[in-house]
Amino acid sequence: MSENIDQALALLDEACVAAPRDRWALVQLGQVLTTIGSFDDAAEILRRVADADENDMTAWETLGWALLFVDPPRLDEARTAWEHAAQLDRDNPWLQKGIADALHLKGETEAAAQLYGAARQQVEAMRNEQMNEQKEVLPLIGWCAFRMSDFVTASRAFSEAVSVAPLPDSDQFDLALTIFCKGRLSRGVDQYETAIELVGPRHALVRRGLVTVAIMDFRQALRDHPQLDGTSEAAAVTELLTTTLEALPVPARPEALRVPADA
Numbered sequence: 001m002s003e004n005i006d007q008a009l010a011l012l013d014e015a016c017v018a019a020p021r022d023r024w025a026l027v028q029l030g031q032v033l034t035t036i037g038s039f040d041d042a043a044e045i046l047r048r049v050a051d052a053d054e055n056d057m058t059a060w061e062t063l064g065w066a067l068l069f070v071d072p073p074r075l076d077e078a079r080t081a082w083e084h085a086a087q088l089d090r091d092n093p094w095l096q097k098g099i100a101d102a103l104h105l106k107g108e109t110e111a112a113a114q115l116y117g118a119a120r121q122q123v124e125a126m127r128n129e130q131m132n133e134q135k136e137v138l139p140l141i142g143w144c145a146f147r148m149s150d151f152v153t154a155s156r157a158f159s160e161a162v163s164v165a166p167l168p169d170s171d172q173f174d175l176a177l178t179i180f181c182k183g184r185l186s187r188g189v190d191q192y193e194t195a196i197e198l199v200g201p202r203h204a205l206v207r208r209g210l211v212t213v214a215i216m217d218f219r220q221a222l223r224d225h226p227q228l229d230g231t232s233e234a235a236a237v238t239e240l241l242t243t244t245l246e247a248l249p250v251p252a253r254p255e256a257l258r259v260p261a262d263a
Contacts, residue, residue, distance in 0.1 A: 003203040008032050009251070016045075016256035023049045027059050029256060034066050037209035038251055042066040043074075045254070048261045050081065060085035064098050068105070069216060078102045093119040093126070097140060104147060105220060113148055120144035135164050139171050146174070151182040168198040173214040176237075181221050185233035192237050196244055208248040215241045 012029040015022060026049045033042035043066040049059035064081035067074045079102035086095040100115035120141055127137045142157030158175035165171055172195035180188025195214075199207050218237060222229040 003206060005032070005036065005203045005205050009036075009254075013254045013256050016254070017259055020256070020259045020261060021052070023053055023056060023059070026256070027056065027062065029254065030059070030066065031062055033254070034062060034069075035209050036205035036251055037069075037212035039066045039069040039212075040071065041254055041257060043070055044257055050084075051261075054084070055088060057085050057088040060088070061095060061098070064095075064102070068098075068101060069213060073105060075102045075106050079106075091122075093122040094140060096122075097144060100144075100147070116144040116147050120148075135161065135166075138164070139174065142171075142174060142178070146178050146181070149181075151178055154178045155182065167202065168195070170210055170213060172198055173210065173217070177214075177217055177221055180218075180233070180237065181225055181228065185228070185231060189233050189236050189240075192240055196240065204248050205251055208245065208250075211241055211245045211248065215245060 009029075009032055012025055012032060015025040016029055019025065026045055030042045030046040030049070033039070033045065043063060046059050046063040046066055049056055050063050053059065060081050064078045064085065067078035067081060079099055082095050082098035082102065086092065086099065089095060096115050096119040100112040100119065103109075103115065104112035123137045123140045123144075127141070138157045138161035142154045142161060145151075145157060146154035155175065155178045158171050158178055161171040162168070162175060173192070176188055176191035176195050179191050182188075192214075196211075199210055202210075215238075218241065222234060228234055
């Protein structure tokens with residue numbers, strides 16, 4: 001399975017070094033960095049664009065995603081970034097889901113649930129209108145349902161999503177997470193093993209990004225559903241994801257970050 005991640009990183013990094021104020025190249029580099037799990041680097045790159053252009057919705061949206069997964073997560077900043085993006089694109093349910101994610105991780109679950117519900121309702125209407133966009137809307141329906149503990153709807157949505165996805169991606173892990181939180185612990189472990197196997201042919205750095213997010217989502221799920229923590233199956237999933245991540249390469253820090261933003 002050919003993915004030109006190395007080439008994309010090299011070319012975009014070179015472009016950003018040569019033209020540190022090229023916002024398009026910076027956003028593209030930031031998006032690739034989030035794909036490979038380099039969230040701290042991505043946040044720094046994307047912040048440069050957001051600070052320079054308050055109207056770049058893609059920069060603000062991707063910045064929110066990066067800030068959610070930096071170590072440690074910068075949840076207030078992530079929420080602010082998504083809220084700013086939502087001001088630029090008020091009808092985008094993905095941005096409402098992002099705001100809800102930040103609220104949920106902060107423990108503001110009631111406010112998050114309202115946004116998850118609204119985003120889910122909006123995207124389900126979109127699904128009915130745009131039947132050819134299944135791959136785009138199914139994961140959002142699934143995630144909103146998952147966070148609202150509607151595991152039946154979530155598992156159905158993620159099962160459909162993996163069936164239409166052109167490449168195995170995060171939906172595989174979200175399906176495993178849903179099955180696990182539904183209480184089918186052994187089946188959930190098996191699904192995580194399947195997810196690791198299916199994404200195996202993808203580029204190692206892409207796998208790194210997928211597994212990084214999967215680990216953080218699983219840890220949050222154990223906090224949300226403490227009855228699952230401490231089980232042998234939870235330990236098995238944690239061990240599987242951790243050892244998988246440890247075996248994957250860590251990308252070099254982009255040279256673009258060594259160039260001052262105002263150069």
